[in-house]
Amino acid sequence: MRLEPRSAPAPALSIVYPALAILAAMVFAGILVALGGASPFSVFTLVLKGAAGSQFAIVETLTRATPLIFTGLAAAVAFRAKLWNIGAEAQLYIGAVMTVVLGTGLLPLPWPLLIPVLMIAAMLGGALTLMGPTLLKVRFGVDEVVTTLLLNFIVILFVSMLLEGPLKDPMGLGWPQSPKVVADAQLPRLIQGKRLHFGFLVALACALIVWFINTRTTHGYEMKAVGYNPNAARFAGMPVDLVMVKTAILSGGIAGLAGFSEVAGLKGNLTLDLSPGFGYAGIVVAMLALLHPLGVVVAAIFVAGVFVGADAMSRSAGVPSYIAQVMVAASLLCMVVAVMFTRFRLRWR
């Protein structure tokens, strides 16, 4: 038994194999559910209902998917150039801090000006957060996996300090939370009275823009070349270090937008539970999407649906909602295998 590379990956396979991967993950999770004493079919039906069974469920899933699209794109952009940005969580929080600092009355601007300013500020904040590790990598060869990962903890402690100090809401009854952003800084809801907000459309636009950059621009081409073989890229005359820096600006900027979107679109203020690990979940989303920016949208909605659906299911079926994490993790592992099979075929000798 051995693996042979396929000469050209068939486009049909790159749809069929990921679908099979999700199916295999469901079977695996189903076995666990059965071991837990519940019926897999009724549990999956409940998960599906909870994720997409009603208007409320769909809106909830898309709301949950919004930050995952941003963080998923941040990871996908960086990983394509082999810049291992594990720090989307930190970049998200810095983006949120920028939004709160400038959006709580400091800038007396009407919304058509204030919102673009806040978006740019959040992107700059996220990009600068990633710039330190990137420059250390480019200049001194410091492993960015370590620096971006550890920066997450530093930034979260920094945010905690801000929320206990300069950013603390004087009307917050002592809770570590910032004041609410002004009305002009808030993103409109997409549906009256529902949680889904304009940030979702911004996320979709981001995915389209990244797709365009990847496939049509010289920068997207450089990122791909540097990701596959930096030595050959340097030999060909590509500015490898500059490409890394540009990639970091794009990736960190998108992650910063996630923080802006959560604060300005959903929560209104900054708390320490703004992100329940969206930055890390974005890595899973990016991998599930095989780093394709439009795939990121699909993968983010899938992951969000599994989590939202599992929450609803656990309330009625008594199976712990941790099954959601098993399903997402199993999907990721199956996807890795499926990817291998789209690029290689198995040969029995």
Added chain:
Amino acid sequence: MNETVLRIEGVTKRFGALTANDNISINLHRGEIVALLGENGAGKTTLMNILFGHYTADEGSIEVFGKALPPGEPHAAIAAGIGMVHQHFTLAENLSVLDNIMLGTEHLWRLSSDRAGGRRRIDQLAKSFGLGVAPDARVGDLSVGERQRVEILKALYRDARILILDEPTAVLTPQESISLFATLKQLTADGLSIIFISHKLNEVMAASDRIYVLRAGRVVAERQKTATSRQELAELMVGRPVPEPKAEPQAPGPVQVELVDVTAKGLDHVSLAIHGGEILGLAGVSGNGQSALADLLSGLLAPASGTVRLFGEAVHPWTPNRLSELGVGRIPEDRHATGLISGMSAMENAVTERYRDPPFSRASLIDWPAVTRFTERIIADYDVKCPSPRADVRTMSGGNMQKLILGRVLSSDPRFILACQPVRGLDVGAIAYVHAQLIAARKAGASILLISDDLDEILGLSDRVAVMYRGQISAPVARAAATVESIGLLMAGHGFAHGADAHAA
């Protein structure tokens, strides 16, 4: 002498529609060196995999020392006394020579290893075959030639009576190859029999007694070394007459590339001038600064002192990008590591140096249809065999990769071509093609610096020849005045400022 130690009878192996081995019969006598000569894909490796039980033949049988070899059992061949030296060595770099050789020869349940006994045997083997290697040296510290000796010792330690060498000189310098051939002769004098797999005509002629030529899975000819010639073997191997490209004499043009007293990491006060319409061959034992010079002229390494003038001008900044813009075409030494980006398609690779310029991009937007048309033209003009411009270069053969690089370089009409090991690892047909293209570029007036480990290639193509030794370059001599002996002396350091001490040692 006439005892047949290995008999392969009518072996056939099919992979789907492809017949990799078609009714192959080969025999090997005691004390004989037999060469299996064939291009890449002729079926040499499949045959060896069958011999070692990695594949099972569909038809045919194998006999070793008169006994049938059971098919599909990897240990049977080793137990029968066959040892294999692979092209890519199978040594653990962080272990000593002794450990590497003894590894796997003792029972797992032994409480201690008989290292003293092992050392004695290795010493004795090394002495009787002239395979001197320090048993306690770490393999990672050894040169490539020494590692190969360890591989051979490893096979001998396991009592191999038949030795199979797969492309043994692919990684060796000419000097190391010569010493390998001497070792092989000594082994056969002791009664060992050797199969030597290769696609290089010179070494097959130099090392073997008898030659089997494989083509497309069949044995197309069997020749005694004394009864054949390079030219005949080349034709048999490729299946058609192979023209040996010859450069017509022509008057050199003005100096295009000029290095005056240049130093850099690995380069010691180098001066060199290359004229238009001239191929300057640079010989030398590998590791004497050739890669530093190649890096310098590729733009990867900036000169620390001295002056470099390209086409009469000083160049600033000294970057790969600037050099390509000025008309420097670069064929890198390692097409996998620096020449192409595997994982990307042929078309993406075709424009790695020119994607910023029209017609391939405007205002940072890439015009993919223009890139596709350009790649299709390279594929057609330079005879690149690949299914489409979208095919991943990783699925292409070495020869086709090199043709793609050649197309990328030559299609921009470079005024100076840096060709580093341009035919390393290619088969005869592709070598002739690459050489013919270089000669055509020379005829069109380009200056070419040919850096190669292969002295035959240098003497065959160059107008002038220089030698590199310890970061210095000798004064070039005209091809007519250069002989293998005189170049060989320069390669050993004679005639260089600091060359005398190397000779004394």
